[in-house]
Amino acid sequence: MKGYILKRLFYMIPTLFGASILIFFLYSLVPGNFIDADPNLTAERKAELYELHGYNEPVFIRYFIWLGNLLKGDLGYSLQFQLPVGEVIGNYIWSSFIVALASLILTWVIAILIGIMSAVRQYSLFDTLITVVVFAAMATPSFFLGLIVIKIFAVDLGWLPAGGMIATGSNLTGWEYIKDVAEHMVLPVLVLTMLGIGGLTRYFRTNMLEVIKQDFIRTARAKGLKERVVIFKHGLRNALLPAITLFSFELPALFGGAIITEQIFNWPGIGAVYMQAFSIRDYPLLMGFTIFIALITVMSNLLADIFYGIADPRVRVRK
């Protein structure tokens, strides 16, 4: 197992290297930069800044400087925040994380339950209804769903705040503060859950349909076990196994922020910061954040394999 993990870690290197090349050269293709975009700067100040940020060097030299810094753990220096990129990410990632975590938990619990229920009652009215809802969820553009939800719950009904993380100008503390944040979280979490639930429900439905056709389910019934035990002990365990991989693939989303949803709901997370950085061309932040996400993606692919190996006895022994 140890050798296997080391081998996998080794295989990650070329992928990350490729990702760094792609990210750097894509950004360097974008004409214009932070310095040129600021009309208040004098020509001398611009020249100074060019020198300071190394813009006078050829592109590939700049790449190696950047890569060298990355390897030292330095993601760059955000021009907009005047802070190290790592620090900016650290400041904003947790507000993204709480929304992502809440919706991840909700999505999985709901998807597992209704996926299994519609598999067990395949072709029933419930199953058909779920299928329709799932198709609808998969066909809605995220920003449109966000707008509709704001229109209904915040504008027309006035039940919940339309955006932001806390009420404007409020300086609540303690439980009041938590309650305020929670209220602001409801709509973004709702939208993210609705977006994610479609694919996952279908996945569990298909998996479970596959599993309940298996011979060992028939054996479990022939033993005279209760149907609940047959489905949840014998069926669910086997249907959950391949989902471990999928779960690991969702990890980057926990830290990556939801660009569109955060933008629509004005949620101060890393996704919204990313969009801002776009409009003012804060490249160090954009590049640093993108490579950070690439790293997390590659790591979670590895985690997926390791988790799977631990959970499935068939893989466990072979290693």
Added chain:
Amino acid sequence: MTTTVLEVKNLLTQYHTGDGVISAVNEVSFSIPKGQTVCLVGESGCGKSAVAMSIMGLIDPGAGAVKNGEIFFNRVDLLNIKKHELRQLRGNDISMIFQEPMTSLNPVLTVGSQIMEPIMEHEIISKKEAKRRALELIKLVGIGRSEEIFDSFPHQLSGGMLQRIMIAIALSCSPELLIADEPTTALDVTIQAQILDLLRSLKEQREMSMLLITHDLGVVAEVADYVIVMYAGKVIEEGPVVELFENPKHPYTQGLLKAKPVIGQRQEELYTIPGQVPNLATLKPSCFFSERCEHCMSICKEETPSIQTFDNEQQVACWLYKEVSIV
């Protein structure tokens, strides 16, 4: 007078297929006396397994259902008892083993926990006691190192071992009736004989009745007391094993026995029954075997023969013998 454990009367089980509704089990009647082994013989797709699944009440409601008939187990009407009552019989009084031991056990649970499961479900018993029983059962079905086997996962064991484990599970609550659906088909020939011996000796020790489903006449000759031959969902011949093997009456049974090679008698060519099994969805009233039968008469194409009893307890559904009795 022996008591009857299982009695099946006019069982009709139908499945929905792409071609339409088929009667996989068509007016089948038979009974199993206490302590006897009844063999259900026929080709794949003749409805043998559907009989077993009908008795167990395990037919997938999306695929088919028992449409008519009666199934009595110790005078309890299995088709008309409540779902949970039937469930309590399954694995407890009637248990079943299947053709594919490799896929019939849950891959993510240990063998031991799967043996303990029916015991815990059907009896009020502590976990510790159940484990002791499970270990005993593993020894009973002829596997040593029971502690080690108890903690292993199915993929770590061979097919023969897994079938022994399946038998252990089936026997865990000392059932009165064991249904074995092609228990040896998926195994190597040497293992087949061991499993059959095991089944036969366990049946005798525990005074169980057994319904053995097979297409293999070798197996039948070895273990059966009574044989039922099915063709296209219908019983076409039945009788005590010796009579049936010595004096098969139905042309299909004769064909089956002729097709079985006998050691010491080399034939130029193995006998085969010409033609193929009819499509069950398009059957009309007739003898279903008529198209492949060398003695086919005009009546065989028009009417389905009913079953008729001979002096030696043999029963046959064939027009050849009807005419004889009329004349």
Added chain:
Amino acid sequence: MENSAIIIKKIKKPTKTSLWGQVIRRLLKMKMPLLGLAFLLFIFMFSFIGPFFSPYINLGVNPTNINQPPSLEHWLGTDKLGRDVLTRLMLAGRISLLVGLGAMIMSVTIGGLLGIISGFYRGIVDQIFMRIADVLMTLPGLPLLFIMAAILSEWKVPTEYRIYIVMLMLSIVGWPGLARLVRSQILSLSERQFMQATEALGLRDVRKLFKHLLPNIIPLLIVSGTLSVGGAILSESTLSFFGLGVVPPDASWGNMITSANSLIDFQKRPWLWIPPGLAIFFTVISINLLGDGLRDAIDPNMKRR
């Protein structure tokens, strides 16, 4: 012991209809995919023929008639430049559908080709293509699209070429997944008996590819191609909503929803942004239903027992 099993082995009847005949017959039995197909036909006619029946097709901007709510003359009202929203919805449909189809054709071509080559020739070619695919799949799709879009908007691509650029961008993000799918299919086909037979027969590569492999992956390409049109339309609408895809004066469903960014339009003039949203919703749902039905029709294992 096995002999009795041999005689009774059921011989499968030869199928009378062709594979595609069967697929179409099965598809015709399914309600939802047909409903999807019917709606798609409708939306195509709505977008491509519809404008010719509109009295407003050539009028364009009309400053005297701005921001009208739906009425008998303007069924979906007018926008801030006095243009008829219904007519714009039709014209936007042309672009959204074309972008979806174009992106699909490009990603199926690139993904299919690279997948086939990788799976068939393996070795170093396979390694190179799959590492590129890995890298592209490691980067999150949306930021990647944003970066590309930002580059393009800086390059000042003329608006009439924008939609081709958007197609290209979507296919750059879309091909890796498809290439992997095709590659794994080719690899598993190569393991099968009939491919080993072509090896034994000494068939030429071209013949193996076109006669034996391609027909077997075409169903896969059709199904994933169909489903990818829906994804492409969704991505295009997101890009256009953020002003990074199709830009005005060209209308796409995505950039029509942009009007919701103005608070007054968002709260008081829902006819500006809800209809394009619904158009996207129903089009994508129909595409997914059709794609799903096609998959069930092509793969007999999935059909109802």
